[in-house]
Amino acid sequence: MSIITEQDITKNVIKNISFPSNEVMLDLKDLKKVYPTPKGDYVVLEHLNLQIKKEEFVTIIGHSGCGKTTMLSMIAGLNPISGGNISVLGKPIKGPGPDRGVIFQAPSLMPWMTSLQNVLLGVNQVFPHATKAQRNDIAKYYLQKVGLEDAFDKKASELSQGMQQRVGIARAFAIKPKVLLLDEPFGMLDSLTRGELQDILIEIWNKEKITAVMITHDVDEAIFLADRVVMMTSGPRAKIGDVLDINFERPRTRKSVLEHDDYYTYRKHLIDFLEH
Amino acid sequence: MKASLTLGKVTNFIGLGFFTTLKDLFTGKLEKEELKSFLRKTIVPLASILLFIGLWHLGAKSLYNIEADFKIEKALEDQGQAAADALKACIASGDSSCQPNTLPSPSQVWDSFQSLLRDHNIISADKAAFAEKTAALNAKRIAEGKDAITYTGRPSFVDQIFRSLQTVFAGFLLALLIAVPLGIFIGLSPTLKSAFNWFIQIFKPVSPVVWYLLVFMIVKTLLIDSSEDSSFTISFISVGLCSMWATLVNTAMGVSTVDKDYINVAKVLKLGTFQKIFKVVLPSSLPLIFTGLKITLSVAWMVLIAIELLAQSPGLGLFVWEEFQNGANDSNAKIIVAMFVIGIIGFLLDRLMLTIQNWVSFDKTDAI
Secondary structure, three states: OOOOOHHHHHHHHOOOOOOOOOOEEEEEEEEEEEEEEOOEEEEEEEEEEEEEEOOOEEEEEOOOOOOHHHHHHHHHOOOOOOEEEEEEOOEEOOOOOOOEEEEOOOOOOOOOOEHHHHHHHHHHHHOOOOOHHHHHHHHHHHHHHOOOOOOOOOEHHHOOHHHHHHHHHHHHHHOOOOEEEEEOOOOOOOHHHHHHHHHHHHHHHHHHOOEEEEEOOOHHHHHHHOOEEEEEOOOOOEOEEEEEEOOOOOOOOHHHHHHOOOHHHHHHHHHHHHHO | OHHHHHHHHHHHHOOOOHHHHHHHHHHOOOOHHHHHHHHHHHHHHHHHHHHHHHHHHHHHHHHHHHHHHHHHHHHHHHHOHHHHHHHHHHHHHOOHHHOOOOOOOHHHHHHHHHHHHHHHHHHHHHHHHHHHHHHHHHHHHHHOOOOOOOOOOOOOHHHHHHHHHHHHHHHHHHHHHHHHHHHHHHHHOHHHHHHHHHHHHHHOOOOHHHHHHHHHHHHHHHOOOOOOOOHHHHHHHHHHHHHHHHHHHHHHHHHHOOOHHHHHHHHHOOOOHHHHHHHHHHHHHHHHHHHHHHHHHHHHHHHHHHHHHHHOOOOHHHHHHHHHHHOOOOHHHHHHHHHHHHHHHHHHHHHHHHHHHHHHOOOHHHOO
16 A cells, blocks of 8 residues: 555645635525425525635534525535525536535445445546546545545445544545535534544645535534534524634644633524524 | 354355354364353254154154045945955055055155155166267267257156256246346336336236246247247246246335435436446345345245146156156155255255345345
């Protein structure tokens, strides 16, 4: 097994465009979602407006059933839009596509494939012109990044839930999406594993700076990871209730965040919102 | 130690785990804890087999007595005391000409089994002799462009078994080739599903006998010019059509109920149709497809006997039917031998499918 360095990847395969920008990456305009029911239409989301800048990490919190996941799957293109529009870099989205990578709540790996094959499934699709060796290198690089350098050839069904979600993270980053959508990716994990995976996620995100939208129930997770926390009102007709800027410098460590003076102010703000 | 470990793995894998325990018993490697499970897994089945044979023996004996008493009574009424006494003596002497015809006892069945094997050896020797005798002549005939002379004697019991296995595998293969692709198409397309649904619902419960008749009607006409014996063709097609439904339904269900998460992944990655089917849909429905194939094989083996019997196609079914028609003294015992052979082969086929399923399926817990 050859060790792949970061330079190899950035030099050979991926042109890493990184400049600070105020460019809007993801734009939700007057978004609406309606489910028709026998008793009339049920409006899940209405008048939802949100702009997410390039290289921004946004977390979304709100009560269960408020439509967070609906919103995310609409951005992913997996759920049709009832009104308004969603655009990525000014272009309206058309169905799902690899420009919007998704990390699902369940790891959703193909259990009959090895972790490497699972990552390659996406890489092969996104880099069809790269050589086989290059694609292998990309997949292995990201698996190394999530700490799975010893599990390339393990079947996904043999991995623990936490390890599977690591492969899920590697798979999502390896396809170099413009936007990364995370739907409560750590919701099913125990708190210890959750902490580990948050660290891995933030570490790899610091390098890649992929615009990210993440749904979470966990207030601490929301603050630790985000540049902005978006609070959604309870459904029906959910919309953005409040937005909180998190002004911690990056790269962050868990310790520095917890010891920061503003941490409890932020935390109180979020909890107050959720309790009202 | 390493050798026994691999043996254990292999035997467990094919579902015959108790062999390992049996081997450990003789090599003295058995732990005290394992003794309990050994008792349960080996001694209990053996005891129940002995009990079964014992009950069978007693049952056969009392049936034998009822039949014998009835025969003697009848002789007494019809022909008088002398004939009754003669018959009684004849039955007691064990002479085959006057034995009551009823359920054979285990020992009679065992004797018949041995006699069938002897018969097989005689026929095999006969065949070999025939082949030797005609070798030169056949070579000459082939050189002249004529058909070789083939052995046309009676097939032995073992020949019948192999013939039946051939028929069942041909039928199974046909079922697989029809049901799996069709099931995939039906599972993928709701339109095709509603087009085929009535068809499946109506034809699934049709009896093997009717399938045979249907195939007979069609094949007879199709092969109208052929002088070949079409009974094999008819019986394997009937077996295939009878047994394919489980695979068809399971494949369609497996394909249409692929985990939504996998489908979402395929959508996000924008996999093409071909890739989606071969990389996501098929592997994930493999456990269900194999469950279907396992049912198909066991149904194929089960209906085979009835269909061979109807089609007069050589094999175990025909063997059973001929023995029943034959009514010779040991015919009943031979039928029971065939019954056990059919059962044991059915069991082995099931194990074979389970082994293949374990091999190819990602989800080891699904295979039962």
